[in-house]
Amino acid sequence: MSFTYQYARPALTVDCVVFGFDEGELKVMLIQRDLPPFEGKWALPGGFVRVDETLDDAARRELEEETGISKVFLEQLYTVGDLGRDPRERVVSVAYYALVKLSDYRIRPTTDARNAAWFGVSDVPKLAFDHDKILALALQRLQGKVRYQPIGFELLPPKFTLSQLQHLYETVLEQKFDKRNFRKKILSMGLLIELDEIEQDVAHRAARLYRFDERKYQQLKKRGFNFEL
Amino acid sequence: MSFTYQYARPALTVDCVVFGFDEGELKVMLIQRDLPPFEGKWALPGGFVRVDETLDDAARRELEEETGISKVFLEQLYTVGDLGRDPRERVVSVAYYALVKLSDYRIRPTTDARNAAWFGVSDVPKLAFDHDKILALALQRLQGKVRYQPIGFELLPPKFTLSQLQHLYETVLEQKFDKRNFRKKILSMGLLIELDEIEQDVAHRAARLYRFDERKYQQLKKRGFNFEL
DNA sequence: TATGTTAGTGTAAAATAAACACTAAGTCAA
DNA sequence: TTGACTTAGTGTTTATTTTACACTAACATA
Numbered sequence: 001m002s003f004t005y006q007y008a009r010p011a012l013t014v015d016c017v018v019f020g021f022d023e024g025e026l027k028v029m030l031i032q033r034d035l036p037p038f039e040g041k042w043a044l045p046g047g048f049v050r051v052d053e054t055l056d057d058a059a060r061r062e063l064e065e066e067t068g069i070s071k072v073f074l075e076q077l078y079t080v081g082d083l084g085r086d087p088r089e090r091v092v093s094v095a096y097y098a099l100v101k102l103s104d105y106r107i108r109p110t111t112d113a114r115n116a117a118w119f120g121v122s123d124v125p126k127l128a129f130d131h132d133k134i135l136a137l138a139l140q141r142l143q144g145k146v147r148y149q150p151i152g153f154e155l156l157p158p159k160f161t162l163s164q165l166q167h168l169y170e171t172v173l174e175q176k177f178d179k180r181n182f183r184k185k186i187l188s189m190g191l192l193i194e195l196d197e198i199e200q201d202v203a204h205r206a207a208r209l210y211r212f213d214e215r216k217y218q219q220l221k222k223r224g225f226n227f228e229l
Numbered sequence: 230m231s232f233t234y235q236y237a238r239p240a241l242t243v244d245c246v247v248f249g250f251d252e253g254e255l256k257v258m259l260i261q262r263d264l265p266p267f268e269g270k271w272a273l274p275g276g277f278v279r280v281d282e283t284l285d286d287a288a289r290r291e292l293e294e295e296t297g298i299s300k301v302f303l304e305q306l307y308t309v310g311d312l313g314r315d316p317r318e319r320v321v322s323v324a325y326y327a328l329v330k331l332s333d334y335r336i337r338p339t340t341d342a343r344n345a346a347w348f349g350v351s352d353v354p355k356l357a358f359d360h361d362k363i364l365a366l367a368l369q370r371l372q373g374k375v376r377y378q379p380i381g382f383e384l385l386p387p388k389f390t391l392s393q394l395q396h397l398y399e400t401v402l403e404q405k406f407d408k409r410n411f412r413k414k415i416l417s418m419g420l421l422i423e424l425d426e427i428e429q430d431v432a433h434r435a436a437r438l439y440r441f442d443e444r445k446y447q448q449l450k451k452r453g454f455n456f457e458l
Numbered sequence: 459t460a461t462g463t464t465a466g467t468g469t470a471a472a473a474t475a476a477a478c479a480c481t482a483a484g485t486c487a488a
Numbered sequence: 489t490t491g492a493c494t495t496a497g498t499g500t501t502t503a504t505t506t507t508a509c510a511c512t513a514a515c516a517t518a
Contacts, residue, residue, distance in 0.1 A: 004233040008280035051237035051319050055310040079308045081284040204494040205483040433463040434514040
């Protein structure tokens, strides 16, 4: 079967920059290409948009198919359409970025594509296509977003300590924070619920666990509350 | 001539939300459709992306063709691709927003499409396709952007008074500012050059004119300077 | 020359952000 | 069991930033 149009049409794809956080480092999931062009090179997970699915759906589907990751925070990033970004033909790609709780996915890192792996963002090799550029954009966006919206929680396990949270912010924003000031600020937003639990299996005083109050967040967001860190 | 592909491809278009500022009001340029679907309805200027032009080029070309506007501030906004947004077939559209100095374009509002007109953003009728949604997105983005980056100048004539500037900010952000505090803040950014000229033809004390220091802006931007208002 | 309209200017009070150091709780090894 | 080590947890003071606020100056017009 084939499809014919009066004018040439670019191919339309989605690509996903998937961020995770582990061992105090920001990671990104890449897959190794097993077909030309750029065979053997690492690339962002992604693929063609089907004619009967939305862009968001396409991004989620490709993510699931290529990395086994589903039900994550996912947002559109930017659409790239430079000429020659794919050597075969004109391809326009809608880039997304996703934030995943690595604790959920470290064990079974891949389902379909055995060639998926996590890279520290500073150890990423030269990527296929213009994926370097997309990754750089995603990092920029992540930094901008994290600063003003409480999306950092998407990268942590459901229960976390304030130190973990601070560490995450420091990593993503490449900036140190004062412990007391950080705690004051983050707690004053009223988005954290203090749990009756503490860390387990640590070789020092165990810290209290917290979780993110999604409900409260939605309420405050509606009222135009300011979540700047 | 025709083009055949193995899989169905969505059509790819660009749409532009063009903002102007005049008479103390934020305006948006719309064109009246002269073909189905939505014949007679108002819509955002836009059209198909050619297979040999970048997305930015397509946006600029369509803008020029449909409204006669060229050489303006133009940035990608969001890509919409919901099913059924165009009743004819699957169409994915990369939306842009543009800021124009209305002083330059009020006289010859349109070149090609005689059906172009400026609307106050609060007087916009129900638009074709999902263009209402795109316009709402663009407004949101404009507000967010103006707050943190000095792009408001793109909407003013090259020489302007501080009152005009304040008025613009108040309109876009839907928020009043204290005159003295506003002037202090905006001048302290060091982005304005005080000219040796004053307003003409006003029935009261004439205000000093300023212009935006693009050079200085680029310098400070590189150094990660904060332009929050 | 009196009236109307907008331009232009500084200071004090309040709120926010930044700097800063010790005690508490637990693990581990001697 | 005790001492050493590691991270958790907690308030106050100072500096900086933001807000609130009101009068005189300049010019046009009647």
